[in-house]
Amino acid sequence: MKEYPLEFNGIKIDPIIFTQGFVPGCNMKLCHGQCCNWGVYMDKPFKEVIMKFENEIKEVMDEHQTKDTSKWFETELEQDEDFPSGWAVGTELYVTPQGVSQCVFKDKRGFCSIQVAADKNHMHKWAIKPKYCIMYPLTIIDNVLTYDDDHATKLDYCGIHKKENFSQTVFEAMTEEITFVLGADGYAYLNDYYKKQYKHKKNFS
Numbered sequence: 001m002k003e004y005p006l007e008f009n010g011i012k013i014d015p016i017i018f019t020q021g022f023v024p025g026c027n028m029k030l031c032h033g034q035c036c037n038w039g040v041y042m043d044k045p046f047k048e049v050i051m052k053f054e055n056e057i058k059e060v061m062d063e064h065q066t067k068d069t070s071k072w073f074e075t076e077l078e079q080d081e082d083f084p085s086g087w088a089v090g091t092e093l094y095v096t097p098q099g100v101s102q103c104v105f106k107d108k109r110g111f112c113s114i115q116v117a118a119d120k121n122h123m124h125k126w127a128i129k130p131k132y133c134i135m136y137p138l139t140i141i142d143n144v145l146t147y148d149d150d151h152a153t154k155l156d157y158c159g160i161h162k163k164e165n166f167s168q169t170v171f172e173a174m175t176e177e178i179t180f181v182l183g184a185d186g187y188a189y190l191n192d193y194y195k196k197q198y199k200h201k202k203n204f205s
């Protein structure tokens, strides 16, 4: 079993996040939100958080997205201990007029209607967005914060095989996201470690 010497608040940290390369940032003009084409899993109770804002979300959806909420979430749950309740629920997919399959919440511009609704209603942009959407390209698997190399194999701009587009490490790219997930203390702890162990090397792969 792999050992992870670094840990914060019970979450183990895979050092790959300090060396894996990433693009300068998400760029919707280049990637069109491709990472949303497979939907996402979230903790089962989080579905109710989203559903509290169903009207606000419907209001910002485009003409191709379904406003029938019975088609927003998968009906079968997945047992998964990485989620606090032990159960995960997935978002459903739909096919666009261009024949692209994508998350029900992704609009024709590539934006997430959950985030657009939050923004429009003066909430934090991530207040009602599933945690694993916020975190990508990071993920938590078996209680280890790591790089989502599985999802990254599918992506044409920021994917694992697109080294020519990389300009920084995943850790450097994800300041806001890591702070959101681990808190300011968690980010400061990892950043201190990163500066001591990795930053002077200035390399990523």
Ligand code: SF4
Residues within 6 Å of the ligand: 035, 036, 037, 038, 039, 040, 091, 103, 104, 105, 106, 107, 111, 112, 113, 114, 115, 130, 133
């Ligand atoms: S919920 Fe939003 S961010 Fe997450 S996969 Fe769907 S469209 Fe993308």
